[in-house]
Amino acid sequence: MKYLIPFTIAAFGAWRLYAHHAFGAEFDPNLPVLLKGPVVRIEWINPHTWIHVEVAKKDGGKEVWMVEGGTPNSLLRRGLKRDSLKIGQVVVVDGYQSKDRTTRANGRDVTLPDGQKFFLGSSGTGAPYDAAGKDQRK
Amino acid sequence: MLTLLTLLLAAAPPAATTGPRTADGHPDLSGMYDIATLTPLNRPGNVGDRMSLTEAEAKALAQATAALLAKNNAASDPNRKAPPSGGDGSAGPAGNVGGYNTLWVDTGTGAFKIDGQYRTSIVIEPANGRIPALTPEARAKGMALAKYNRPNRGDAFWITENLNPGPYDDPELRPTAERCLLAFGSSAGPPALPVMYNNLKQIVQTKDHVMILNEMVHDIRIVRLNSKHEPPEIRRWLGDSIGRWEGDTLVVDTTNFNDQPGLGNADRNLHVIERFTRIDDKTLRYKFTVEDPTVWTKPWTGEMVWPATDARIFEYACHEGNYSFAGILRGARILEADAIAKKKP
Numbered sequence: 001m002k003y004l005i006p007f008t009i010a011a012f013g014a015w016r017l018y019a020h021h022a023f024g025a026e027f028d029p030n031l032p033v034l035l036k037g038p039v040v041r042i043e044w045i046n047p048h049t050w051i052h053v054e055v056a057k058k059d060g061g062k063e064v065w066m067v068e069g070g071t072p073n074s075l076l077r078r079g080l081k082r083d084s085l086k087i088g089q090v091v092v093v094d095g096y097q098s099k100d101r102t103t104r105a106n107g108r109d110v111t112l113p114d115g116q117k118f119f120l121g122s123s124g125t126g127a128p129y130d131a132a133g134k135d136q137r138k
Numbered sequence: 139m140l141t142l143l144t145l146l147l148a149a150a151p152p153a154a155t156t157g158p159r160t161a162d163g164h165p166d167l168s169g170m171y172d173i174a175t176l177t178p179l180n181r182p183g184n185v186g187d188r189m190s191l192t193e194a195e196a197k198a199l200a201q202a203t204a205a206l207l208a209k210n211n212a213a214s215d216p217n218r219k220a221p222p223s224g225g226d227g228s229a230g231p232a233g234n235v236g237g238y239n240t241l242w243v244d245t246g247t248g249a250f251k252i253d254g255q256y257r258t259s260i261v262i263e264p265a266n267g268r269i270p271a272l273t274p275e276a277r278a279k280g281m282a283l284a285k286y287n288r289p290n291r292g293d294a295f296w297i298t299e300n301l302n303p304g305p306y307d308d309p310e311l312r313p314t315a316e317r318c319l320l321a322f323g324s325s326a327g328p329p330a331l332p333v334m335y336n337n338l339k340q341i342v343q344t345k346d347h348v349m350i351l352n353e354m355v356h357d358i359r360i361v362r363l364n365s366k367h368e369p370p371e372i373r374r375w376l377g378d379s380i381g382r383w384e385g386d387t388l389v390v391d392t393t394n395f396n397d398q399p400g401l402g403n404a405d406r407n408l409h410v411i412e413r414f415t416r417i418d419d420k421t422l423r424y425k426f427t428v429e430d431p432t433v434w435t436k437p438w439t440g441e442m443v444w445p446a447t448d449a450r451i452f453e454y455a456c457h458e459g460n461y462s463f464a465g466i467l468r469g470a471r472i473l474e475a476d477a478i479a480k481k482k483p
Contacts, residue, residue, distance in 0.1 A: 022316070024233025024290035025306075025466045029225035031292070034218070045459030047318065047355075068462070070242025073353065073452045074335045094221055096235040099292060099469025104461075108221060108236040115216035117239060 026068075027106050031097035035065050035105065036113070038088050044072040051107065053091060067093050067107040085118055155386040155416040160343065165386050165416045167341045167348070172447040173330065173424075174246035174337040176203060179440070181259035181267030189267065190255035200248040210240035225290065233290035244335040250443050252423065260331070263427075263439035276403060276433040294470065297477035306470030309463070314398055316463060318355060318456035320375055324401040326357035328377065328392045328410040329426040329440060331401075338451045339444065348381055348388065356454040357400075361390050368394055373406065375399075388414040407432045420446045 041052035041064075049069040054062055072080075085091075092115075095108040111117055158166040176199060185191075191199065225234030249256040259267035272280065286305045288295065296304035305311060315322035323333035330339065330352065338353040348361040361381040368378045378394035390412040399408050413425040422444040429437035 022233060023235050023237055026462050026469065027235040028292035029234045029290055030223055032220035032223050034220035043459065046454045047456045047460060048462065050461065069238045071335055073454070074242060074244040076452055077449050092216065094218060096221065098465050100465050100472055102465065104465060106235055107238045109214050110239055111214050113216060115213040117211050117213065117241060
């Protein structure tokens with residue numbers, strides 16, 4: 001039997017969706033990026049986390065990109081450990097470069113090389129994402 | 139004797155609440171609370187004027203939300219390309235570049251339940267569950283700002299359209315949350331409203347003061363009990379809060395806001411009355427009335443629960459890690475230079 005689903009998180013008004021600052025002010029929709037490389041530094045800081053990723057350049061050199069995530073507090077509360085994401089772990093990031101043209105991007109989607117998300121809570125914490133079941137990672 | 143009894147009965151507060159009490163006999167509201175909920179502030183259009191959901195609807199909502207989160211947290215295409223140039227079509231203030239993975243978001247797992255009902259909105263008065271209309275004055279103010287509100291095209295539209303001042307001309311023109319001054323979405327309040335993440339509150343209570351610590355931006359409200367408001371020239375970001383006990387209910391009255399309270403649209407005339415009452419050992423009822431005669435055509439009232447949690451509040455050193463703000467201003471200077479170069483004949 002199907003019931004009316006009166007509203008979902010997708011139906012929230014804009015008042016709920018303000019992130020700490022508008023990413024629209026910070027990132028340029030004309031500069032899409034796909035970054036792949038090892039994590040070289042992680043800053044678990046507020047208001048937003050920054051994951052530093054080393055990326056190969058076309059000319060054979062390397063450069064480090066800073067990828068902006070959300071606040072670390074929710075993840076810490078779900079049982080995230082300091083080494084849940086390891087230095088050297090290769091990640092794939094898609095997002096948009098910052099308007100100031102530095103090597104920074106929003107972490108629109110940050111995954112492991114096989115496409116799996118990371119940081120999902122360990123089971124039994126009662127955290128909302130425990131329901132994700134087989135997608136969980138330690 | 140009879141007269142004394144009558145007097146005592148007349149003065150008797152409503153039925154005493156259960157739960158811990160302080161040495162001076164008042165309910166002890168101290169503790170940690172997590173106010174994340176899927177119930178929105180305003181009642182969504184598709185539930186009409188209904189104040190509550192049926193059990194089945196509440197269950198369907200929770201299930202649909204869990205399914206949406208699971209879908210968003212499922213694996214992505216490992217061979218995906220960069221998102222489309224010109225933007226990914228996402229709406230809202232994130233504006234066309236998206237945000238970050240859903241796993242950072244924490245908006246609760248269901249609608250909140252109060253008096254046995256799953257509520258469709260936090261607003262309960264007006265009876266339609268929606269914040270009343272703005273005054274003509276507030277509407278005009280909003281219209282004046284609307285010219286800055288547009289899709290993110292990665293351009294300095296304020297240069298090409300000769301808007302003065304431009305929205306990035308001065309750091310102080312940027313939103314207070316972007317500047318780490320106040321939590322966004324009235325997370326700290328008053329009134330305290332649920333937002334996208336960091337919905338934890340901590341209450342610390344003494345005989346003379348009640349402190350409410352908000353996880354977001356580490357905003358701290360200090361309520362002076364049985365006190366008087368500061369003179370009107372003393373203005374604060376979170377207003378000036380005084381409190382008193384009405385029976386087992388803590389009543390907090392807040393005025394003396396500056397020109398930019400956390401609550402959207404509100405101005406310095408904002409006046410908020412909050413009522414905290416223990417429902418049971420694990421839950422507070424949080425009811426508030428908002429009035430601001432220069433902004434809303436009538437007062438409005440909201441109500442929700444504050445469920446206790448075992449979770450802890452983590453540090454929120456917003457300024458310390460706010461790399462974004464400098465980047466936003468620096469980005470605006472670059473886009474301006476591009477626009478000026480294009481303008482030249």
